[in-house]
Amino acid sequence: MQVLKAFLDFIRKPEWVAAVALLIQCFILWLQYRILHQHGETMKEHAEIAKAQAGTAELIGKALEQHAKILGEQAKITESQFKFQRRIEVHAAREKVYEQLLDLHSSLLLLVARIETPGERYPPREAEEMMAQGQAVAAILPNQKTVLISPHLTDEEREYFKHYLGDLSGILANNLQGRAQPLKDFLAKYKGILEMILKVGLTPEE
Numbered sequence: 057m058q059v060l061k062a063f064l065d066f067i068r069k070p071e072w073v074a075a076v077a078l079l080i081q082c083f084i085l086w087l088q089y090r091i092l093h094q095h096g097e098t099m100k101e102h103a104e105i106a107k108a109q110a111g112t113a114e115l116i117g118k119a120l121e122q123h124a125k126i127l128g129e130q131a132k133i134t135e136s137q138f139k140f141q142r143r144i145e146v147h148a149a150r151e152k153v154y155e156q157l158l159d160l161h162s163s164l165l166l167l168v169a170r171i172e173t174p175g176e177r178y179p180p181r182e183a184e185e186m187m188a189q190g191q192a193v194a195a196i197l198p199n200q201k202t203v204l205i206s207p208h209l210t211d212e213e214r215e216y217f218k219h220y221l222g223d224l225s226g227i228l229a230n231n232l233q234g235r236a237q238p239l240k241d242f243l244a245k246y247k248g249i250l251e252m253i254l255k256v257g258l259t260p261e262e
Contacts, residue, residue: 154257171236
C-alpha cells in the first residue's frame, strides 16, 4: 500500500502530468499524420484515375468526331446516289412521253404527205390514207393517258400537250377524205410542238 501510494504521489507531480499530456499529444499528432498521409495517397490515386479517365474521354471524343465525319460522308454519298437514281427515273418517265408524242407527230406529217402526194385518188390509196389516219387516232389515247399521269411534266408542258391532243382528236374524228388543209392548219397553230417535244426529251436540272 505504501508503495502504491508513493507511486501515485510520484506521478501526480506536475512535471509527470505534463510529460504524459505531451506524450498523448504526440500520439494524437502521429495519428493525424497517418490519416493525412493515407488521405494524400488516396487523393493521388484519384488524381491518376481522373487523368486516365480524361485521356479516355479525349480518345472517345476523337473517335466520335471521326465517326461523325464518316457518317457525314456517307450521308453525302447516299444523297448523291438518291439524286442520281431520281434523275434516271425522271429521264425514263419523260423519255416515254417524248417517244409517244414524237411518234404521233411523225404519223401526222406522214399522213399530210400521203394525202398531198400528187396522182389519181384510187380506192387503194384512199384505204392507205384511212389506215394512216386510223393509226394517228389510235395513238392519241395513249398519249393523253401518259401526259395526264406522268408526274415529271411541268404544268406548262402538261397543259400544252392536253390542248394539242384535244384539238388533234377533234380533227381526226372527221374523215379527211384527201383534205390535208385541216391538218396543215392544225400544225401551223402548234408550230412549236416539235420544240416542246424535244424539250420533254431532256431531263431538267434539279
